[in-house]
Amino acid sequence: MEILSLLLTITGYMIIAYMLVVGGIYLILFFMSMPKIRREHGLDRDEPIEELTESEDTYPVSVLVPAYNEELGVVSTVRSLLALKYPEFEIIVINDGSKDKTNEKMLTSFNMEKVNSPIRQHFPTADVNHVYRSRTHQNVWLLEKENGGKADALNAGINFSRYPYFAAIDGDSILERDALLKTMKPIIDSNGGVTCTGGTVRIANGSEIRRSVVEKIALPKQPLAIMQIVEYFRAFLIGRLGLSRVNVLLIISGAFGVFEKQRVIRAGGYETKTIGEDMELIVRLHKMLKDEKSTQRIEYIQDPVCWTEAPSDVKSLKSQRIRWQKGLAQTLWRHKKMMFNPKYKGIGLFSMPYYFFVELLSSVFEFLGYFIIIAGLVFGLVNPEVTTLMIIVTILYGSLLSALAVLLEEWTYHKYRDMKSILVLYFWALTESFWFRPFMVWCRVVGLFSVMKKKQTWGDMKRKGIEEEQKGA
Amino acid sequence: MMWAVWLIVIFVVLQLVLLVYLLLMKSRALKYEKALQHHYEQVLPQMVSYASGEKQHLPEFPSGHHLKTAIIEKVLDRLATITENTGEQARLQQFAEQELLPVYKKRLRKGNWAERMNTLYFIEDLQLSQMADAVDAHINRLRPGTEEHRQAVRTLATLGHTGAVDELLREEVSGTVFRKEILRRLPEEELRHLVNRLDADNHPELYQALLVHVGERGLLEFLPDVERALSHSNMEVRLKAMKSIGAYQYMNQPELIHPFFHSEHWEERMFACKTAAVLSLENRREELLELLADREWWVRYAAAEALQSFSDGEILLEYARHNHEDRFARDMAARTLTAKAEGER
Known part of the structure; x- marks a missing residue:
């Protein structure tokens, strides 16, 4: 028993060090x-x-909207895109063999007709069966293709697109009217020195959305969704902004990013064999830039440009996080040669190890941490000092950082129009370590174990459609 | 275990301080925004009356210095977009200079980065020409290439200050888009000033941007300079001159384009075709039919497009489709005719 206790105590100290x-x-x-x-x-x-x-x-942009069973969100997404303030752009919805009414919704909502339009083959994709064009909006296209996954749909969209830059956006997202201008600005200002940009993605649950425009920003009622709002603040305003300031950011969110088409074509397009195709592409682009000794950069802007629907039930959230964890693991494994490789400078020496030890493996360490806390509290197996320290570190680790993220949000956009929202956000940020974080840890540990499953899917989030949120979630 | 207690106390205090700070900040921000909106709604109609001359007295502004400036900025920003009468604009301009000049001069010297940037934007939007020297002096304190420096140069160009031309000629100022932004803002006399000072060999990119710009702006005064550039030794300059003529849609000496139909560079042959289309050089049919068989796809494409733009274009293309001796020319003619019929995107 003593040996077990000693072992747990040593492990406890190691985890404390790791957490610190x-x-x-x-x-x-x-x-x-x-x-x-x-x-x-x-x-x-x-x-x-x-x-x-x-x-x-201002370079023209092709906006790609891959859609799989998005009958609830696709029309409002396209409408929000049509309202974009941007001189010249086309919208290409790629219906990846949806089983619901995605196609019908598009055809009727935008009065579309079948056209014969040639498609270049930069990459092989599943067959594109039909091309439709809107009669009322000449810049809206619909590709109806066989199911091949999100990456395959994006590749088909790139094949069909005709402009030098493309934006990839999720079928359930809504863009701010100036989103394209803001994300294209670094590219235009740098005269092409920036090859890819992304902005902050915000959660739309709870906000009032009318005619595909976020009119009033408010918090949802479900704690699960509120916690994700805090989590997004932390991820974007602390994590991504910090990493991008030294050009070592490895993720441009799949919900919305803008890319130089030729660079992506030369990189081989989206990888269809991985779940985290957005991260995998960015890592590959970084690798390509370093291999070519290119001075081009990948940039993140902190402006909130894209609104998305967060899972509001446990099952969908769990499934989403398992998918993210699998995607992360697959990408890191695929590019393992970059890890600790000085040739890739900040990416190889900091980003890759950071994503491996912090983003991927933290769930394992934290899981062990929770186990030790329980072992200490319930069975008295662990030195009480270690248990206490562990609890404090755990709280400090999650809650303080989340509270700081709320502060950053207030410094930047202070979008919430009342004091109550701040209090609610702050309160839930403090509780994160007690329920949300353990749940996330569990999802990510499950995600790690499910890496072995090869099948790539679109994920099965139960959607309500964010336009519904006008009633208040 | 005392250390653990201390750690918890420190942690709780930290969180509390953060929360109190957040609430205070939010409360102040909300109050400020409410006051701003309230005064704005009150002052706006009064300012409209003042600008139109209906009222001789200025409305009363709140005493808070910061709030007063913010209200004036918001009101003037709004009125700038809706006022078209020159007399009204002059009155507003005078008011803006009287109220904002001292504040803006101070802000440029002592304000933080965001304040200085906002000030530069307002000076530009409200065209506060009396601030030109202050902005010029401010530029000297900035590192070239930074966001603030670029905005200061933009503002100076809008105000038509020679300092903008000086900045444009600096080596550190780079970026085609930025150069074009400045050129678009410069008044004609400053553009002439720039042309006179510009050495095409030392500033090739700026020179090329200028050539295209004067064409896009349709400044006929500069057309002789553009036509002269057609005989420049640098091909890029010649191409930009042709692009400029395309934008002018006019030239004094169309014969200057003729040699380019036979240029050894395909880019020049292509631009010659495009220029022929824009200027409707229908007497160049023969050259265009010849270029329909060019070894470069882009030249063949431009030649076909040019032919198609002519009054008898379809007949010419139909003829080429069946009778041209070159297979590629026949294909291009057929493709152009089919694409038109199908409304190719």
């Missing part, structure tokens, strides 16, 4: 993000993009 290091990294990322956010606090966000609205130097 991880917490330290997050704090460093926070302090990297903070100066930029503080600097831009109060800046007029519309002025910098005003000129791009009419400039002929």
